[in-house]
Amino acid sequence: MAEPLVADIQADLALITDAAREAGAVALSHFGQNPEVWWKNSGQSPVSAADFAANECLEDLLLRARPDYSWLSEESGDDFARLEADATFVVDPIDGTRGFLKGKKNWMVSVAVVRGGRPVAGVLVAPALDEVFTAALGGPALKNGLPIAASTLRGETGNLELCLPAAMLDGFSPPFRARISKAAHIPSLAYRLASVADGRLDATLVRPNSHDWDLAAADIILAAAGASLVDDAGRPLTYNRRALRHGTLFAGNPALVGTLMREFAPPPVM
Structure with a gap:
């Protein structure tokens, strides 16, 4: 192409x-x-x-x-x-x-x-x-x-303003969880990602089963604002595939995303 x-x-x-x-x-x-x-x-x-x-x-x-x-x-x-x-x-x-x-x-x-x-x-x-x-x-x-620009916090110290599903908060250890100021629920995933892009939120996690249409526009806006949207292996997303669903995702500046990925350990599926 x-x-x-x-x-x-x-x-x-x-x-x-x-x-x-x-x-x-x-x-x-x-x-x-x-x-x-x-x-x-x-x-x-x-x-x-x-x-x-x-x-x-x-x-x-x-x-x-x-x-x-x-x-x-x-x-x-x-x-x-x-x-x-x-x-x-x-x-x-x-x-x-x-x-x-x-x-x-x-x-x-x-x-x-x-x-x-x-x-x-x-x-x-x-x-x-x-x-x-x-x-x-x-x-x-x-x-x-x-x-606009995303937050530059690295997440190694201090408090973090995150908006994420309550169940995902439990994936962090109690000491790290104590540093998270959980923002009010935002019904629109796109708006939540836009709020990361403009720095109102430091970062967010996205639970599995979001779709291409929830993410694609926000993805490039995040990137242009100095943030990234990646899967749980740290890879950028690919769109317009046959399968449209995505797994657990992380959004924020690359350093903070790295911190969140290291700290996040969801319980195994029974």
């Missing part, structure tokens, strides 16, 4: 940013209006009329502009033809649907362009908070047009 030109990546970033803003406005029109809800994954995950409306908006805008790109969205059927495509839009029309339905404002529209298994442009839009995070390959991470 030929390397995309910088101009092409920037054009893609502008496109997905405009589309995510528009889809965010569509979703926001349903926010607090009790949209119709269905249940998927054997009743485990809600999906609403707002998710479908935002998804339709994104699919129309993006594939009309880039008909040669493939499509991967949480709210669309999967087409394995994407595995052969040079570029793929990876989309979550509303990340944090549970919070959205409960009136929480920190839900996001997540859109990335993936080439060669890695994101080259990404945008996260939180319409109810008027926040827009963007990054493209080789460029800065921006929040509402201003540069």
Whole structure:
């Protein structure tokens, strides 16, 4: 696969940013209006009329502009033809649907362009908070047009501000756990990762079974902000594979991620 030109990546970033803003406005029109809800994954995950409306908006805008790109969205059927495509839009029309339905404002529209298994442009839009995070390959991470940077704490001493599932906190030893200031629950994984990118959180852990669409846009924003998103072997993630689920993940600056990986020892699965 030929390397995309910088101009092409920037054009893609502008496109997905405009589309995510528009889809965010569509979703926001349903926010607090009790949209119709269905249940998927054997009743485990809600999906609403707002998710479908935002998804339709994104699919129309993006594939009309880039008909040669493939499509991967949480709210669309999967087409394995994407595995052969040079570029793929990876989309979550509303990340944090549970919070959205409960009136929480920190839900996001997540859109990335993936080439060669890695994101080259990404945008996260939180319409109810008027926040827009963007990054493209080789460029800065921006929040509402201003540069952001991840925490530089190494984690060897002092307290750490983390947001992570309660069960994962038990994977740390009591002395290390005592140093963790656990932030309030954030229903949207994308928003939690964005909060690592802009330094509001020092780091986070992600429990197994997150999907490409939860992660791809946040991944490049984290990287541009000086952080990393890696699996439990310290490897960067690969996207647009046949399998879309990921295992335990760590996000934060590389030194802090190294500390967390050394300290984290989840109990064995019985």
